[in-house]
Amino acid sequence: SYFSKLFLCLVMFQLSKTYICDNYLHIGRHEWIFGSIMTIVQIPYYSYKILTYLNKTRFLHQESHSRFSVFFILSFFIFRSTETTINVTVPDTITSWVASAFIISENLGLGVMKIPIELEVFQPFFVSLNLPPSVIRGEQFILEVNIFNYLKESTEVTVTLDMSDSFEIFIISNDINATGNQHTVWIPSEDGKTIFFPIKPKQIGEIPIRVTAISSIASDAILQRLLVKAEGLEQTYSETVLLDLSKRTNLMETLNFNFPSDVVPGSERVQVTVTGDKLSSSISGLESLVQMPYGCGEQNMITFAPNIYILDYLSKTGNLQTQFKSKVVSYMREGYQRELLYKRPDGSFSAFGNRDPSGSTWLSAFVLRSFFQAQLYIDIDPYVMERTAAWILSHQKFNGEFEEPGRVLHTELQGGTSDSVSRTAYILTTLLEFNEIDKPIKKALGFLEFQLNNIVLDNHTLALVTYALSLAKSTAAKGALNKLNERSEQQGELRFWTSPSSGLSSSWQPHSADIEVAGYALLSHFIQQRLLEAIPIMKWLSKQRNHLGGYSSTQDTIVALQALSTFATLTADSVTEMDVTVNGSMEENSTVFHIDQENRFVLKAKEFPAAQPVRITISANGRGFAIFQLNVIYNVKNSHTSKRRSRSVQNQEAFDLDVYIKDDQKDINSLTLNVCTRYLGTGSSLKTGMALMEIGLLSGFSLSPSFVSLVDPVKKVEKEEGKIHLYLDSLNETQFCVDIPAVRDFKVVNTQDASVTVMDYYEPRRRTVKSYNSLVMQSLSSCSFCEDDECNFCKTDGSLSVCLSSELLVLLVLSTFYVVV
Secondary structure, three states, X not given: OOOOOEEOXXXXXXXXXXXXXXXXXXXXXXXXXXXXXXXXXXXXXXOHHHHHHHHOOOOOOHHHHHOOOOOXXXXXXXXXXXXXXXXOOOOOOOEEEEEEEEEEEOOOEEEEOOOOEEEEEOOOEEEEEEOOOEEEOOOXXXXXXXXXXXXXXXXXEEEEEOOOOOEEEEEXXXXXXXOOOEEXXXXXOOXXXXXXXXXEEOOOEEEEEEEEEEOOOOEEEEEEEEEEEOOOEEEEEXXXXXXEEOOOOEEEEEEXXXXXXXXXXXXXXEEEEEEOOOOHHHHHOOOOOOOOOOOOOOHHHHXXXXXXXXXXXXXXXXXXXXXXXXXXXXXXXXXXXXXXXXXXXXXXXXXXHHHOOOOOHHHHHHHHHHHHHHOOOOOOOHHHHHHHHHHHHOOEOOOOOEOOOOOOOOHHHOOOOOHHHXXXXXXXXXXXXXXOOHHHHHHHHHHHHHHHHHOOOOHHHHHHHHHHHHHOOOOOHHHHHHHHHHOOEEEOOEEEOOOOOOOOOOOOOOOHXXXXXXXXXHHHHHHOOOHHHHHHHHXXXXXXXXXXXOOOOHHHXXXXXXXXXXXXXXXXXXXXXXXXXXXXXXXXXXXEEEEOOOOOOOOEXXXXXXXXXXXXXXXXXXXXXXXXXXXXXXXXXXXXXXXXXXXXXXXXXXXXXXXXXXXXXXXXXXXXXXXXXXXXXXXXXXOOOOEEEEEEOOOOEEEOOOOOOOOOOEEEEEEEOOEEEEEEOXXXXXXXXXXXXXXXXXXXXXXXXXXXXXXXXXXXXXEXXXXXXXXXXXXXXXXXXXXXXXXXXXXXXXXXXXXXOHHHHHHHHHHHHHHHO
């Protein structure tokens, strides 16, 4: 035959993202035509008149009209004729669909459409809403309802905003007939109108916004949801209880938590989770293990490396399900493709790829080890690994030490006399994956053994060296682990290590470095088969996880999950049959969670009323092992807030932070933030590793397109809804300042405080948070945005506004009816 097998890769572009489909297509021996038709991209569609009309609305955020769900049609079919008809149903969104097709035949070969076909989809009469993606409780915003009439005749339209207990409407009009939630407008043919509703949300969470437009010839309705956030700064607290019934049949424990005096009312959430497996919380949270952005070459690996350890664990214990494996493998493929963006022409990897002056031996070793371990689950280009390994080996010195030509991001691997030791140990753990690299391994091993006996190593370096020696089966490994254990602290059934306190943090969470030390220690105990000594370390690590299943940062999460997943394989065969009874201080009835072999991997969760104080009583009966976690999430009121300037002066802060607002009463649609910061570390810690500046914007604002920021030390800028992340190479005692220009997208008044956070990425306990606001933006009312008599709710001579809720609406309508009669 012409061909018996065909490998086909389709690349589909959707909103500037690339999706690669590696479907394997098998073509049998026949003369039929094999074909496919698909929509490749979804483009927002508006006619010239719609765009012309929308441009008249100054603050309309036109991008919001493109936020439709991703949708495409992909169908394969076999037919004998030269043409066919396919009927499909398209969503009722205002879009332009682009359809493309190809055919394959043994006689005719491959045929592709030269020009894709476009299908424009819209209704002749429709409503669209323009509202911010989120607001903060206490703020008001103007809901813009756009009604478009593409019918051949003009019509009178009644527009109604459905009332809800979750928000109020403000009427700022003297008109006795004003009802607030309903307006009647005349819309000419081929034209549109905008109606404004000033709204104040009352509840936290998602609230429904439903609008109907009815005329004698057509009607339409639309429902969207608005996220209302609590004011203040979000805080989290987690406490874990290990329910170990291997030596007894019952256990009882009580957990207490007191909300601080400055807690924001209504923001409190109390959740408990129970699982019968040591890794279930991490398995459930694989998509977001840490509550931080990860936009550089090392941090991207948080979406890659933990998946390897989870798949290894589930495979070894016989609990890997096909559906779960497919999902995790897809994460790994995406992570692999993203990581290649940080590969440099010489084969090395660095935090920001070619934007860095050199590759990093530390990061290259980390990526190489992860790629090597991932080969069992996804295809990894061997040429990539070969070049990376060769580049790393080219930076080994004669004495076995590895040099670092690039920037060291990780705080614990930079500075001091032991940085070369920890770096060499870290790289050695990667080289040991490759059996054929014998001579460089021996040189590195000799260097570490010599340094172990001749210099005093800090806990982190000693733990890393011990792990490398254990992997290499060095005769010095046992002594190194004994030395490490001598530095540990014991607290009941828990064993852990602590770093010298810098006095720059008041967090309840341990140092990220302490998590890594415990992780390396646990791995070393496992390799040396000192399992009984390892159990207290495993218990301590299990108790430190956050509510997402990870830890503080990326590197501590990766090391800890590798250690826990490795150790957990030893106890995976134990039988668990347990009832866990949970009582909350405000709950009359108990909640019972049953855990057995069938459901032990399921993470069970329940929310409890947030009483003050929080008191949770746990009672476990049965046998086996389970993990209980209490998670408390709440907001605290903003402190050190200034309408013009906010300055940090507290000694315990890790950074000095200034936020200055440049605003102008004559321009209510833009402002500029001037943010200045410097590191307050002393002694040996004079600079941070990679630092992250997270800048929250006032509601209704976004980063101005004119912002140009890639100046030293800013390495990368990431934007998300209402926030900007600046990745900084490092911070020291020299002040760094940046201007952040913001422009208005949505009409929001009574703006609540926003905040700016600066932190050491690899030691997030070192952070400073400051709030800010704008006097100009706070002084605005809904009528401040009205021009040319366009606001139907502002036709007044200075009268006070009326707050209209769903209960008051009935009374208002009745009183209006009585006056008319």
